[in-house]
Amino acid sequence: xxxxxxxxxxxxxxxxxxxxxxxxxxxxxxxxxxxxxxxxxxxxxxxxxxxxxxxxxxxxxxxxxxxxxxxxxxxxxxxxxxxxxxxxxxxxxxxxxxxxxxxxxxxxxxxxxxxxxxxxxxxxxxxxxxxxxxxxxxxxxxxxxxxxxxxxxxxxxxxxxxxxxxxxx
Amino acid sequence: xxxxxxxxxxxxxxxxxxxxxxxxxxxxxxxxxxxxxxxxxxxxxxxxxxxxxxxxxxxxxxxxxxxxxxxxxxxxxxxxxxxxxxxxxxxxxxxxxxxx
Numbered sequence: 085x086x087x088x089x090x091x092x093x094x095x096x097x098x099x100x101x102x103x104x105x106x107x108x109x110x111x112x113x114x115x116x117x118x119x120x121x122x123x124x125x126x127x128x129x130x131x132x133x134x135x136x137x138x139x140x141x142x143x144x145x146x147x148x149x150x151x152x153x154x155x156x157x158x159x160x161x162x163x164x165x166x167x168x169x170x171x172x173x174x175x176x177x178x179x180x181x182x183x184x185x186x187x188x189x190x191x192x193x194x195x196x197x198x199x200x201x202x203x204x205x206x207x208x209x210x211x212x213x214x215x216x217x218x219x220x221x222x223x224x225x226x227x228x229x230x231x232x233x234x235x236x237x238x239x240x241x242x243x244x245x246x247x248x249x250x251x252x253x
Numbered sequence: 254x255x256x257x258x259x260x261x262x263x264x265x266x267x268x269x270x271x272x273x274x275x276x277x278x279x280x281x282x283x284x285x286x287x288x289x290x291x292x293x294x295x296x297x298x299x300x301x302x303x304x305x306x307x308x309x310x311x312x313x314x315x316x317x318x319x320x321x322x323x324x325x326x327x328x329x330x331x332x333x334x335x336x337x338x339x340x341x342x343x344x345x346x347x348x349x350x351x352x353x
Contacts (some may be wrong), residue, residue, distance in 0.1 A: 183272035246331035
């Protein structure tokens, strides 16, 4: 087994292990840390799949943005000085039934190998970031602009919803 | 890179995310489950993009998925904070009344 394959399977195991930890962990802060390691492992898998730009965006947006936001949320919805919130479970039977059957259904279709196509080798001079930039401003310019409007709306909306409103009385 | 393990990993992440969304009794934990499901979709997009490396359609789509995920996390956390301020709880099952 080559070093590349070993790294690939190592990160696959890391992502799967972190996700399973996220499912079973009791302390919500530890859950956020498990999510962080899961997202970093996924970024490493992106690099191994020749998607450097997506990997960097994954680290910047998820590990730097979403996880920090979630940790802020955990701290703000916690009574000061108290223990971190223990996560309860509800409807375990139904949840595991739905999730497990979905997983085995997808496993069945993956193993039927209907997705097998020849993988084309990337050309040596391919410049991923340049191609993505050109595609974003030519083929994908409409989704790109709509995303800009969406981000503006989200910025204003989040500030409006979460902002402190002084009570009337 | 072999692609088959990425499909299985993506299926596993989607199922675990779904179980977390259904089972956990904490709104922030539910958000984490949704992030996991969106990441499963991203892994699939990147894995399929390996089949046609000239076009990079999958990578551009994965960027859009990430942006939507960030928007969803921001708005979701704002709503959770406001609900916590009002009801003093972040358990979705205990928020039962509509009228403030």
